Ligand SMILES: Nc1ncnc2c1ncn2[C@@H]1O[C@H](COP(=O)(O)OP(=O)(O)OP(=O)(O)O)[C@@H](O)[C@H]1O
Ligand code: SF4
């Protein structure tokens with residue numbers, strides 16, 4: 001059986017801020033197979049980008065810390081690599097495309113120079129070979145006159161062209177995994193569709209695994225095989241696109257799907273709007289993090305954080321105490337239960353939660369001093 005390409009196990013990434021500990025990613029586990037296209041969706045602040053940055057080794061200490069977890073990529077724990085080793089993985093075996101290409105492209109270098117620099121860094125080739133690979137990479141993303149384009153600067157390009165160049169750069173070293181964080185959000189709908197089609201064509205052709213982070217469930221449906229739904233630093237549902245779209249098991253996923261316009265909805269059902277807003281990841285509500293917005297909540301939901309567990313179709317997982325009883329696939333927005341206004345506030349935090357937060361802070365501090373000690377010892381070798 002094929003081995004997973006990426007295995008993330010109990011990853012927790014916290015930030016120390018003046019307001020408190022931000023539990024941006026709080027105990028997530030998932031894996032990706034070679035060639036798999038995984039969509040990661042969730043509202044703003046749910047931890048999607050921090051997940052990607054953690055995998056890429058781009059969390060900046062001392063404020064940001066990976067407190068626990070393993071990120072196994074092709075059999076190696078990326079969290080144990082030093083910066084040089086990580087550099088060779090980044091851009092080479094794992095590439096990342098960001099929402100705003102202008103922040104990733106250097107305005108003072110030509111497109112050709114920047115492409116060639118990436119290629120020279122990760123491939124054992126000379127300058128003239130790197131130039132040929134760069135020209136081919138521009139042709140691959142369907143930009144005409146590739147040779148001439150090598151001499152252009154990023155500001156001479158439209159948003160769509162710049163995003164094509166980012167894809168060219170990302171794929172120029174044939175990575176095993178491409179992480180695309182909201183790659184088309186800044187583009188108009190037509191350009192967005194063209195860019196997604198291009199990424200799909202190239203990823204399929206080369207067998208590249210792609211983690212696509214987006215708010216747009218429509219984009220995910222056209223591009224991905226599998227989906228992972230994040231809420232307040234955790235994964236609340238995962239499974240294949242079809243399983244989740246046609247048989248959601250978590251009330252939050254159901255809410256996301258019902259708030260989306262569907263072309264196949266001939267009866268034009270009323271669109272649902274998930275009540276309230278996500279909790280602060282500093283002051284998390286006790287128990288299920290979705291409870292303040294969930295019309296199905298019962299007593300246990302306010303007490304115990306539900307674990308992600310198999311439910312629904314084979315391979316599907318959800319983190320909801322009542323998943324088996326809800327029959328969400330039959331539920332229409334008009335019939336959704338209303339939410340009790342016992343919404344979570346800071347007063348929801350019990351002494352237990354506050355103790356936990358203090359324990360986290362102590363844990364982070366203990367880990368930091370242990371790391372300082374190790375660094376000190378390494379420095380003295
Ligand atoms: N460097 C940082 N310092 C402190 N908090 C941070 C930092 N980076 C991210 N966070 C916090 O971590 C949480 C998760 O952020 P993240 O960027 O992963 O969200 P996201 O799901 O990508 O949201 P969006 O859809 O808006 O991009 C948020 O509460 C965010 O404010
Ligand atoms: S565990 Fe309870 S509060 Fe959370 S999603 Fe399920 S029913 Fe709603």
Ligand SMILES: [Mg+2]
Nearest residue numbers: 048049050181
């Ligand atoms: Mg983000």
